[in-house]
Amino acid sequence: MLRKGIALAALGLAILAAPAAQAAGGALPPKDVAFSFEGPFGKFDQAELQRGYKVYREVCSACHSMNLMYFRNLGQKGGPFYDPKYKNPNDNPYVKSIAKDYQIKDIDSETGDVIDRPGTSADKFPSPFPNEAAARASNGGAYPPDLSVMAKARHHGPQYIYSLLTGYKNPPAGLKVGTGQHYNPYMAGDVTAAWTGPHDKVPPGGFIAMAPPLAAGQVSFDDGTKSTIEQQSKDVAAFIAWASEPKMEERKAFGLAAMIYLFIFAGLLYASYRKIWKNVAH
Amino acid sequence: MSGHSNYEPKTGIERWLDTRLPVVRLAYDSMIDFPTPKNLNYWWTFGGILAVCLGIQLVTGIVLAMHYVPHVDHAFASVERIMRDVNYGWLIRYMHANGASMFFIAVYIHMFRGLYYGSYKAPREVLWILGCVIYLLMMATAFMGYVLPWGQMSFHGAVVITNLFGALPVVGEAITTWLWGGFAVDNPTLNRFFSLHFLLPFMIAGVVGLHIWALHVPGNNNPTGVNVKSKEDTVPFHPYYTVKDGFAIVVFLIMFATFVFYNPNALGHADNYIPGNPLVTPAHIVPEWYFLPFYAILRAVPDKLGGVLLMFGAIAVLFVLPWLDTSKVRSMRYRPTAKLYFFIFLLACLVLGYCGGQLPDDHVIPHLSTFKLLDADLNSFVWLSRIATLYYFAYFLVILPVLGLTETPLPLPESISEPVLSHPANAPAGAAASPEKRG
Numbered sequence A: 001m002l003r004k005g006i007a008l009a010a011l012g013l014a015i016l017a018a019p020a021a022q023a024a025g026g027a028l029p030p031k032d033v034a035f036s037f038e039g040p041f042g043k044f045d046q047a048e049l050q051r052g053y054k055v056y057r058e059v060c061s062a063c064h065s066m067n068l069m070y071f072r073n074l075g076q077k078g079g080p081f082y083d084p085k086y087k088n089p090n091d092n093p094y095v096k097s098i099a100k101d102y103q104i105k106d107i108d109s110e111t112g113d114v115i116d117r118p119g120t121s122a123d124k125f126p127s128p129f130p131n132e133a134a135a136r137a138s139n140g141g142a143y144p145p146d147l148s149v150m151a152k153a154r155h156h157g158p159q160y161i162y163s164l165l166t167g168y169k170n171p172p173a174g175l176k177v178g179t180g181q182h183y184n185p186y187m188a189g190d191v192t193a194a195w196t197g198p199h200d201k202v203p204p205g206g207f208i209a210m211a212p213p214l215a216a217g218q219v220s221f222d223d224g225t226k227s228t229i230e231q232q233s234k235d236v237a238a239f240i241a242w243a244s245e246p247k248m249e250e251r252k253a254f255g256l257a258a259m260i261y262l263f264i265f266a267g268l269l270y271a272s273y274r275k276i277w278k279n280v281a282h
Numbered sequence B: 001m002s003g004h005s006n007y008e009p010k011t012g013i014e015r016w017l018d019t020r021l022p023v024v025r026l027a028y029d030s031m032i033d034f035p036t037p038k039n040l041n042y043w044w045t046f047g048g049i050l051a052v053c054l055g056i057q058l059v060t061g062i063v064l065a066m067h068y069v070p071h072v073d074h075a076f077a078s079v080e081r082i083m084r085d086v087n088y089g090w091l092i093r094y095m096h097a098n099g100a101s102m103f104f105i106a107v108y109i110h111m112f113r114g115l116y117y118g119s120y121k122a123p124r125e126v127l128w129i130l131g132c133v134i135y136l137l138m139m140a141t142a143f144m145g146y147v148l149p150w151g152q153m154s155f156h157g158a159v160v161i162t163n164l165f166g167a168l169p170v171v172g173e174a175i176t177t178w179l180w181g182g183f184a185v186d187n188p189t190l191n192r193f194f195s196l197h198f199l200l201p202f203m204i205a206g207v208v209g210l211h212i213w214a215l216h217v218p219g220n221n222n223p224t225g226v227n228v229k230s231k232e233d234t235v236p237f238h239p240y241y242t243v244k245d246g247f248a249i250v251v252f253l254i255m256f257a258t259f260v261f262y263n264p265n266a267l268g269h270a271d272n273y274i275p276g277n278p279l280v281t282p283a284h285i286v287p288e289w290y291f292l293p294f295y296a297i298l299r300a301v302p303d304k305l306g307g308v309l310l311m312f313g314a315i316a317v318l319f320v321l322p323w324l325d326t327s328k329v330r331s332m333r334y335r336p337t338a339k340l341y342f343f344i345f346l347l348a349c350l351v352l353g354y355c356g357g358q359l360p361d362d363h364v365i366p367h368l369s370t371f372k373l374l375d376a377d378l379n380s381f382v383w384l385s386r387i388a389t390l391y392y393f394a395y396f397l398v399i400l401p402v403l404g405l406t407e408t409p410l411p412l413p414e415s416i417s418e419p420v421l422s423h424p425a426n427a428p429a430g431a432a433a434s435p436e437k438r439g
Helices: A002-020 A045-057 A071-075 A093-100 A132-138 A157-166 A229-245 A248-276 B012-018 B022-029 B042-067 B077-082 B090-117 B125-147 B154-169 B172-181 B187-216 B237-264 B289-300 B304-320 B338-357 B382-406 B417-422
Strands: A102-107 A112-117 A181-186 A205-210 B035-036 B234-236
Touching: A045 A229, A045 B237, A071 A093, A071 B125, A112 B289, A157 A205, A229 B042, A248 B090, A248 B187, A248 B237, B012 B022, B022 B090, B022 B187, B022 B237, B035 B237, B035 B304, B042 B077, B042 B090, B077 B090, B077 B338, B090 B237, B090 B289, B090 B338, B125 B154, B125 B289, B154 B187, B154 B304, B172 B187, B289 B304, B289 B382, B304 B338, B338 B382
Parallel strands: none
Antiparallel strands: A102 A112, A181 A205, B035 B234
C-alpha cells in the first residue's frame, strides 16, 4: 500500500509539473478563430477560398511567392474555382482566364530569346521577385517567406496567420521599434533588448518587417461580403490553409471510410476471439 | 523451427517440396502449430503489431522512393509534390511519417513489457540482444529518414547529431568529415542518408528473422514467468493467437489511422515545413519525440564527450541487462519491490522524454528560483534530467543487481495452468471462495 502511495504521489507531482512548464514570455497564443475546415468532417468553404485568393492576389502576392502552386490547382477538386463540369482543371475556363492575365518568362523555342508569354493553367504562380537578393533589396533587407505551406509551417497555422494579420498594435511606451520594423504581439521573437521598461513586464511578441498589409475596403469582394480587416485576414488564412493541404477534404473522406472499415473489422475479430477462446481457461 | 514437427504434407507437391526445401514445414511449425503459453496478455500482441509496422514502412517507403528526389535543391519540393500531385501520395507519405512514430510507440511498449516480465533472462538472452540490435537499427533509420524532406529540423537535426561524433578524441573530426562526405552537411550527406535509409530497413527485416528464430527455440515467456511444463499450458499459435494478435493489430491501426487522417502533422514539428536553410538556425532544435529521452541524457552532462558517451551508454546498458539482473524470478508479478522500482523507472523515462523537449535552463516550477547548483538553478530542466538520468543508470547498474540478492519474491505458481485454474472466475460452481484472498 505504501509503495503504491509513493508511486502515485510521484505520478501526481509529474502531472502537476507538466502544465507549469509552459515557457514564460514569447508571443501571445493565436486567437481562437473558428474555421469551417476544422474537425474530422470540416470542409473548405469555396466562397471563402475565392475571397482569400483575391486577397492573396491583390495584396500578398506583391511580395510573397507561392512556389508550389500552379494555376491548375485553383480549379482542382476542393479548390476555389472547382467546377464539376471540368474534371480536368486545365480545361476550366475561369482558371485559364486567371492564368492568362499573367505574363510568364519563357524561352522562344525558335530563336532562344527570353520572352514574355501569357500564362496557362499549367504554369506556376509567378514569383514577385526574380531572386532572394532582389526580394531583400525591395523589402528593407527582409525576405518575404514563400506562403505555399505556411499553414503547416507554423503552430496553429490558420489561427496564427489570422492573429498576425489582425494583431498589429501600437508599441507600448518604452519599446524602441527600429526603422523598417513593426511591433506585433503574435510574432515569434523576443523584444527584451528593445525594452526599457521594468524587467518583469517585457511585452509579448516580436518585431516583423512587414507593415500592416491590410486595410478595410482594400479588397472588394465580388459576393458582397463586407471587406473588413478581420474578414480579409480570415479568408486569406483559409486560402493559405487550403494551399498548404489541398488534399485535406479527400483525406478526411478517405479517413471516414477507413475508420468504418477498421471498426467493423475489429468487432468481427473480437467476436471471433471470444468464440475461439471460449473453452480455454486463461 | 525447433523441436518436434507435427507437419504432415498432404498433397503430392507438398511431399515433393518437403524433401527438397521444407518451407511449408517451417511456416507450419512457426505460425500454425507453434505451442504458445495460453496466458499471454495483450502486452504480448506488440510483437505482431511491430511486424505490421515494419511491413507498412517498407511498402510505403518503397513507393515514396519512386517519387522522391534526393537533392538539396529538390528534396523539399519533391516531398510536397508527392502530397499534391501523386495519386494518394498524401496517404502514402503521411502513413510513412506517422508510421515511424507508431513503430516507436509499439517498440517502447514491447521493450517495457520485456523489462517487466523478465523476458531477457535465460534462456532468452540472445533474443533480447537481437531486439536491442533492431532498436538501434530503427533509431539510425528513423534519424536518416527524418533528414530526407530537408526541412529546417531535418537539416539542423542532421548537423547536431553528426556533430556528436566530433566529440570523440583524435578521430572525431575525421569521422564527421567522413559521415558528411565533405566539410558540412550538404548534398553528399543527403545522398548517403537516402541510400542508407533504403538499406537499413532490409537489415532490420533480416534481424527480425533472427529475433523470431531466437524466440521459437525457447518459446514465449509469459506473464507468470514460469516455464511451460506440459501441453496443458499451451495452445497452438493458430487460431488462438492469430485471432488475438489480429484484434490487437486492428485496434492499433485505428489509433494509427486517427493520426494519419485527422491529425497527420501532430507528431512532427512545424519548422520542418520550412525548407532547410543553413544560414538560419531554428530557435529550438528538437529531435522527434522518440529520441527526446536520449536527447535529455545528452544535455544533462556539461561535457560534450561525456554527454555523447552517456547517451550511447544508455542503449549499451540494455545489451548487458541479462547479466545485470541477478534475480532468478522472471515476472515482476512476484517481485513486489522490483515492481515499484520498475514503475519509477518508467516514470524516469517519461520525465526524460519531457525534459528533452524543454529548454535546459527553463524552470520546472515557474517563477521559483531556488539556488544555483554547479552550473544551473536546481529548479531547472537540466537538473531534473540529471536526477532522471541518474535513476535510469542506477536502475540497471545498482537496483537490479542488488535487488535480486536481497529481495524476497512472492511464492511462484507451480505451472502456468495453476494460477489460471485457481482464478475465482474459473472455480467450479459451489466452491467456497476465500474472502481474505483476492484473485
